[in-house]
Amino acid sequence: MRKIIFVIPPKVHLLDINGPAHIFYEAKEYGADVELQFISLNNKTEIESSAGLYFNQLVTFNQIELQENDVLFIPGFEFSLISNKTFLESIQPFLDWVTTQYHKGVHICSVCTGSFILAETGLLNQKIATTHWKYFDQFSKKFPYVVLAKDRLFTSSKNIHSSAGVSSGIDLSLFLIEQFFGTKFALDIAKEAVVYFRRSTSDPQLSIFLQYRNHLDQRIHNAQDYLMHNLSKAPTAEELANQVHMSKRNLTRLFKKTVGITIGKYLEKLRVEKAISLLSEGNKVDFVAKQIGFKSPNQVRFILKKHQDILPTEISSLDK
Known part of the structure; x- marks a missing residue:
């Protein structure tokens, strides 16, 4: 004990x-x-x-x-x-x-x-x-x-x-x-405690929040929130910068310094987590593609293949 x-x-x-x-x-x-x-x-x-x-x-x-x-x-x-x-x-x-x-x-x-x-x-x-x-x-x-x-x-x-x-x-x-x-256990506890960013046991943003949200820069938090809530719109760096009232160059620099990874890498992680969540719920690949801002199912297959090591066994096959 x-x-x-x-x-x-x-x-x-x-x-x-x-x-x-x-x-x-x-x-x-x-x-x-x-x-x-x-x-x-x-x-x-x-x-x-x-x-x-x-x-x-x-x-x-x-x-x-x-x-x-x-x-x-x-x-x-x-x-x-x-x-x-x-x-x-x-x-x-x-x-x-x-x-x-x-x-x-x-x-x-x-x-x-x-x-x-x-x-x-x-x-x-x-x-x-x-x-x-x-x-x-x-x-x-x-x-x-x-x-x-x-x-x-x-x-x-x-x-x-x-x-x-x-x-x-x-x-x-x-x-x-x-x-x-x-x-998984931490996610369950957060959900039970109604911690605001723990919206469900399968919410793809949760593990990313744990890994990349332990900073105090509100502008970067706002940028991360916007990406999380607008995956289907595939926001560009320029659009993201406008949302947080910064220049693209300054946001790109500050995001990497504060979070530890680039905006593009962070966005990719969001997409992977979201795709895994949606596929685990039985959604088809073409639907998932739209939800994470991709134009074709092949883009989903490609990005998940890059992260094959974290895919649950129930979605290892993407022929849906």
Whole structure:
């Protein structure tokens, strides 16, 4: 059984903790062999959140025994505490404990300003991490040896994971569930949790969202959304640029820099996923061609042949 441990610090931000906790709760309901526990980083068993809601019957951190591949979440909480020297000195035993868990092979995750606490351990030095955009300057100044990613919803580096805050903790949780239990399982959990981009278990955009949407550039998100919703229209780069009020040259450059692949490659992945979904539902190839912006069924066959390794067995034959 994999333990999923949630730290409840004083003045914790509710969504930072409740979002990831609910995702893993749903995973457990779907059959994942996980156990959720909630702990304090001091000797208090009752903690008041930043919104005034209380957590009680917490277990003190040093009463928990973790093993390799267990997961520890450190959520964000009020910055006045995070930047308080006396408070930080008081939780030094907890910081030492976190370091020990990491060396055991435990996955250490931060949400929002929880990255400040994680950075206090020194585990983030020379690693990529992120935090809430509001605190970029403070983080960079205090932790100059951490590579701060300012354009990412979450990061992952050698069992150290960080997320920008609030709903991105949910994105990180889904990412971890995908790593542990597979993409199909993650899609099911997202659907159950009614995460907005998880519209169905067969929605072709879902895995692409997980792979290429963990950035914070709204213009590029808008471009990706437009491509997803207008596949049948086969939008050109010029049309896409007009939609997001950018020049074609600037969009092409920024898309590659932000997403990591070109617009053309991203569009191809969208088409492949959509084609697989439609064919799995029993649609004919000529219908699929129109839905993904192709003029002939042969174009569908050609693009799927390039991605033969990911085709489900039920659509390996395209003679429809």
